[in-house]
Amino acid sequence: MAAISTLRNLGPATESAFLRAGISTAEELRALGADRAYARLLDAGERPHFIAYYVLHMAIQDRPWTDCQGEEKAGLRRRFDALKSRHAAPADAAIESALDALGVGRRR
Template sequence: MSDPVSSIPNLGPASDISFTKAGITSADQVRALGAQACYSKLIKAGTKPHFIGFYALAMGLQGRPWNDCQGAEKAALRATFDKIKADAKGTKEKGRSDLEAALDLIGVIEKR
């Protein structure tokens, strides 16, 4: 049996639920995908983007406390987070209204 997502430092039991909704069910999957790909999947599955959540994940994958990120490293992670968020917004399917795309982004309607 593999370790749950919440076994990664900085991630708690609620992470198990949100990651499962994104199709990620184990800590091994998180490690294999990395912070960027995981967070992208979370946003596409309906998780509201939050910078602290992203960098807590990135720090946890390095075995570091969530608040250990500062200066240039934090600025670089912010730029990565902003790109992930922008890319997630660009996932609108052809033929869908903006409302349908927004509902899909937060996981309210199924993808076509």
């Protein structure tokens, strides 16, 4: 079984986060797929971060993270936003709601 950090683009910090989420090998990560694995990270309390999400997609495909561009990146952004709305910690959702009420939002 290979360590998560053996995947392109993923290092020790990402590996530690996945270990806290109960995912311990590169094979398990690939079997889950990027969306399910990222949802597990969010459920384990990791803060949502779009770059980490698309880097994960590229890592599972063994592609450089800089390959993610254009419509592919826009599509991943939509998927990330949907995952975040279902799995992000309530505190983050409260911040988003407060910013929306003020008429400002996080930059996208």
